[in-house]
Amino acid sequence: MVEIVMDIPDDINIPEQLDVCRIDIQEPITSNTSELSYTNGKQTTNFSDLVQQTRDAYNSGKTRPIEWRIKQLKQLQHMLKETSSSIIAVLEEDLRKSKYESYIAEIDYVTQEITYVLMHIKEWAAPEKPSAGLAYTFDSVEIRKDPYGVVLIIGAWNYPIQLVLSPLIGAIAAGNCVIIKPSEVAAATSRYLCETVPKYLDTDCCHIISGGVAETTELLKQRFDYIFYTGSTAIGRIVREAANKYLTPVTLELGGKSPVYIDNTADIEIATKRILWGKCLNSGQTCIAPDYILCTPEVQNKFIDIAKKILKEFYGENSQESPDLVRIVSDKHYQRLVDLLGNGKIIVGGNVNPADKFIEPTILVNVKPTDPVMQHEIFGPILPIVNINNAYEAIEFINSRENPLVLYIFSKNKEMRDLFVNQTRSGGVCVNDTLMHFVVETLPFGGIGNSGMGAYHGKYSFDTFTHKKGCLYRTYNKLAENLAQCRYPPYSDAKMNILQQLMKKRSGIPGLKYWAYLLMFGFGVVATIGISALSKEFNYPEDH
Numbered sequence: 252m253v254e255i256v257m258d259i260p261d262d263i264n265i266p267e268q269l270d271v272c273r274i275d276i277q278e279p280i281t282s283n284t285s286e287l288s289y290t291n292g293k294q295t296t297n298f299s300d301l302v303q304q305t306r307d308a309y310n311s312g313k314t315r316p317i318e319w320r321i322k323q324l325k326q327l328q329h330m331l332k333e334t335s336s337s338i339i340a341v342l343e344e345d346l347r348k349s350k351y352e353s354y355i356a357e358i359d360y361v362t363q364e365i366t367y368v369l370m371h372i373k374e375w376a377a378p379e380k381p382s383a384g385l386a387y388t389f390d391s392v393e394i395r396k397d398p399y400g401v402v403l404i405i406g407a408w409n410y411p412i413q414l415v416l417s418p419l420i421g422a423i424a425a426g427n428c429v430i431i432k433p434s435e436v437a438a439a440t441s442r443y444l445c446e447t448v449p450k451y452l453d454t455d456c457c458h459i460i461s462g463g464v465a466e467t468t469e470l471l472k473q474r475f476d477y478i479f480y481t482g483s484t485a486i487g488r489i490v491r492e493a494a495n496k497y498l499t500p501v502t503l504e505l506g507g508k509s510p511v512y513i514d515n516t517a518d519i520e521i522a523t524k525r526i527l528w529g530k531c532l533n534s535g536q537t538c539i540a541p542d543y544i545l546c547t548p549e550v551q552n553k554f555i556d557i558a559k560k561i562l563k564e565f566y567g568e569n570s571q572e573s574p575d576l577v578r579i580v581s582d583k584h585y586q587r588l589v590d591l592l593g594n595g596k597i598i599v600g601g602n603v604n605p606a607d608k609f610i611e612p613t614i615l616v617n618v619k620p621t622d623p624v625m626q627h628e629i630f631g632p633i634l635p636i637v638n639i640n641n642a643y644e645a646i647e648f649i650n651s652r653e654n655p656l657v658l659y660i661f662s663k664n665k666e667m668r669d670l671f672v673n674q675t676r677s678g679g680v681c682v683n684d685t686l687m688h689f690v691v692e693t694l695p696f697g698g699i700g701n702s703g704m705g706a707y708h709g710k711y712s713f714d715t716f717t718h719k720k721g722c723l724y725r726t727y728n729k730l731a732e733n734l735a736q737c738r739y740p741p742y743s744d745a746k747m748n749i750l751q752q753l754m755k756k757r758s759g760i761p762g763l764k765y766w767a768y769l770l771m772f773g774f775g776v777v778a779t780i781g782i783s784a785l786s787k788e789f790n791y792p793e794d795h
Contacts, residue, residue, distance in 0.1 A: 298466075301458060302430065302473045305401050308455040309428040314398065317376055321369060323423045323452055327416065328365045330451040331358055337447070338412055341439035345411065347578040352533065357412040360690065364417055367692050367709055368424050375424070375713045386735075386753040389728040395720040398426035399500070400476030402716060405467065405490070407481040408436035408580055409536040409630075415444060418479045418502075419457075421712025427477070428456040432470055435463040436580060475499050477716060481538075483628075484701045502705030502715055505698050506628045508542040509655045511685070512645045512671060513550050517661040522683070523557040526634075526659070529685025531565065531612050534577040535632040539657045541685050542629055543618075544636045545645040551636050555614060558599055562612055571602070571609050579608040579631060588631040594624040595635060620648070642667055646674050654678070654700035659685055678702050 313319060331338070335358050342348040342357065379394040402422045406415035415433055422429045431448070433441040445461045460466055471493035480490045481504040494501045511526055513519070530541050546554065566573035579585040585608045592601060592613060600613035610632055618624060618635040625635065639645045649658065658677040660668050668682050678698035681688040688694055689708075697706030707715050734753070737746035 298460075298469045298473055301460075302401060302475070305428045305430060305456070305458060309398075309400050313453070314423075314426045314428055314456055317373060319453075320372065320376075320424055320426055323457070324365050324369055324372075324420065326451040327420070327423075328362060330447060331362050331365075331416075334443075334447055337443055338440075341437075341443045342412070344439040345408070345437040346533070346536075346580055348533070349575050349577070351575065352577065356533065357410060360413055361416045361420070364420055364692070364708075364712075368420055368713070371710065372424050372713070375710055376426075379719075383723075384754060384756070387723070387725075389726050389731040391724045393722050393724075395722055396425070397718045397720050399716060399718055400427060402427045402429045402477045402479065403470060403473075403475040404429060404431045405470075405478070405480045405482070406431065406433040408434040408440075409533060409538070411437035411440035412444075414481045414504075418481075418707060418712065418715075421707055422477075422479070422716045423457070424713050425716035427716050429458070430470070430475075431457070431459040432467055433459070433461070435461070477501070479707075479715070480504070487703070502697070502707065503703045504538070504696075504705075504707075505656070505701065505703040506538040506630070507653055507655045507698065507702040508625070508628055509539055509657045509659065509677075510645075510649050511541045511544045511659040511661065512642070512649075513544060513546040513554065513661040514642065514664065514667060515547065515550055516663040516667070517550075517683070518663070519550070519553045520557055522661040523554050524561050525684050526554075526661075527558060527561055527565070527612070529659075530634050531562075531576065531632055532686065534579060534610070536577070536580065536630050537686070538628075539686055539689060540630070541634065541659055542655075543625065544634065545639050545648060546636065547640060548638050551616065551638060554636070555598055555616075558614060562599065566612070570600075570611050571604060571607065576609075576612075576632075579610060582608065584631070585610065588629070588633060591624045591629065591631075591633055594618055594622040600632075642670060646671060649675050654698070654702055656698045656702040657681055657688065676700070 308314075335354075338358055339348075339350050339353045342353045348357075376396050378396065381392055381394060383390065383392045404415065404418050404422065411434060415431060419429060419431065431444070433444050435441055441461060445459050448457065448459045460470070471490065474497045475494075476499065478490060478494050478499055478501045480487060480501065482490075484505045484507070487503040487505045491501055491503065513522055513526075526541050526544070529537075529539075532540070544551075544554070562570070566576055570576055579588060582605070585603075585605065588610055589603055589605075592603070592610075592615075595615040595618035598614050598616045600611040602611040603609060612632040613634065615624065615633065615635040618637055620637060622635075624633065625637070629635075637648070639648060649655070654676045656678040658671065658675055658680050660671050660680065660682045662668050662683070672680055676699060679688055679694070679696065689696060692709035694708065695706035695711040696708045697703055697711075705715060734749075737749040737753075
């Protein structure tokens with residue numbers, strides 16, 4: 252038995268929840284993973300020492316220079332380019348991903364993310380110079396961008412390259428040292444990362460650990476400065492509780508049941524194609540895959556008719572023979588999905604093959620909200636349809652459940668789209684498409700509530716791993732100090748009036764900088780020679 256990191260809340264059904272984990276701590280360690288863990292290819296048994304060594308490297312200041320960060324990011328880019336054939340091979344071994352999906356969703360996605368960060372890293376890392384009030388006219392303020400320190404990134408099996416390297420990009424760009432734990436479920440990819448990353452990245456500041464549950468358990472006992480986890484809500488809670496011991500900030504990229512609403516104004520042909528593409532990519536083993544559809548019976552009938560045609564266009568008459576359909580990651584995940592096929596009625600698909608861990612893209616109708624397929628994230632190529640009569644019923648249905656990672660809306664009616672956006676809560680929204688919001692680098696990606704906390708991608712990745720430190724630099728300017736006399740005892744109403752004017756919030760005025768100097772001069776005169784007169788006017792003794 253493996254030691255559990257902490258007590259698990261009573262309301263978590265671990266066996267059921269872990270079936271949909273992208274990091275599955277119940278999955279047996281495969282033959283590719285020994286009982287001993289390896290760090291950067293070297294055997295290790297003491298994670299406390301490893302974390303301390305990494306912290307020593309961080310404290311040396313090695314990661315602070317922008318030049319170091321840029322070099323590491325370029326090295327990561329070289330790794331993707333020079334070992335792309337190896338990446339394709341291990342992804343095929345773990346998930347039978349096609350070369351096309353391996354490139355668009357893993358290799359090229361991460362490569363472009365690095366390119367975008369390199370274009371902006373100097374701008375993002377530069378101190379910000381925010382405005383300040385009248386009282387600070389002679390002073391300066393800035394926001395410094397400090398790295399957190401030593402970061403733990405726990406990866407996932409469904410996109411085992413992207414979901415490790417994408418947060419790693421942000422952590423390095425922000426100047427952190429990093430310890431990476433890939434998912435042992437994608438054993439071949441984990442082995443590739445453990446063997447390859449140390450050949451390209453600074454081995455003092457970037458460590459990668461192989462292993463399974465025991466290693467993750469021990470890692471979570473250590474003190475990190477930030478933890479980034481991608482996986483299920485159940486394990487996300489465990490990670491959060493472990494982080495609470497040291498008040499460590501976390502980003503939790505979780506999942507959930509992302510709904511699709513289709514109304515009768517949608518272009519049903521295009522909508523069906525986009526929904527099925529989003530559902531079938533990686534065989535539905537995607538945290539933002541469309542989980543279920545809400546529509547009227549009339550829209551359902553149109554969707555099904557078109558879906559039959561489109562699935563044949565995608566994968567041919569026998570989808571098991573298609574090279575473009577990914578397989579289910581493990582026998583356990585396969586069996587869980589097969590069990591869900593007993594919910595409702597199969598109207599499209601339904602063929603399975605246990606030897607190949609193959610499940611045909613399947614559409615279910617006559618599904619009840621209480622059916623098992625509607626209780627947990629599906630994480631497979633099964634698409635249930637729940638009938639509603641109108642948009643208001645759909646909104647009520649969505650709001651009665653946990654907040655999804657993304658809400659998909661298919662409608663040409665702007666008022667209807669705005670109604671859903673305004674009346675529901677979700678990590679993100681994508682209108683008239685699926686998945687594509689994920690690749691918009693200027694949008695934050697993350698969940699809310701049970702679907703996660705925090706966000707990343709593009710600048711949001713840099714910000715996630717950055718502590719913004721506010722700094723005020725005051726001068727010894729005599730005029731400013733004379734004016735500041737109003738803050739010192741003995742207090743009086745006259746001093747309070749002056750202080751209130753100094754601290755008063757004002758909207759922007761053209762040329763405010765010069766007016767501020769003029770006003771400060773005026774207030775300074777008042778402060779030095781006028782307090783006595785003001786005190787007499789208000790009938791207060793000068794020493795009160």
